[in-house]
Amino acid sequence: MARTAYDIVIRPIITEQSMEDVDIKKYVFEVAKDANKIEIKKAIEEIFDVNVIKVTTINVHGKQKRQGRFPAGKTASWKKAVVKLSADSKNIELFEGMS
Numbered sequence: 001m002a003r004t005a006y007d008i009v010i011r012p013i014i015t016e017q018s019m020e021d022v023d024i025k026k027y028v029f030e031v032a033k034d035a036n037k038i039e040i041k042k043a044i045e046e047i048f049d050v051n052v053i054k055v056t057t058i059n060v061h062g063k064q065k066r067q068g069r070f071p072a073g074k075t076a077s078w079k080k081a082v083v084k085l086s087a088d089s090k091n092i093e094l095f096e097g098m099s
């Protein structure tokens with residue numbers, strides 16, 4: 001089964017910290033845990049029609065959480081990708097007006 005670009009890129013991460021780098025064309029996305037940097041680059045370029053020059057990935061481990069006394073649970077682990085676009089590339093509209 002072939003994966004589409006939308007199977008690789010799950011959602012954008014829009015937080016104060018991630019919005020600081022939008023002006024230098026760095027965008028943050030949650031991606032599939034088994035996706036590699038090449039797949040992420042191709043998926044972002046296909047979805048948003050931009051030119052990606054660098055992809056860095058981070059595995060975010062789930063934290064221990066609990067409500068009340070029992071049972072102690074855990075939040076899900078996920079993968080984060082920071083995508084740097086070329087200077088002549090257009091901006092990603094999803095992040096516009098948020099900062």
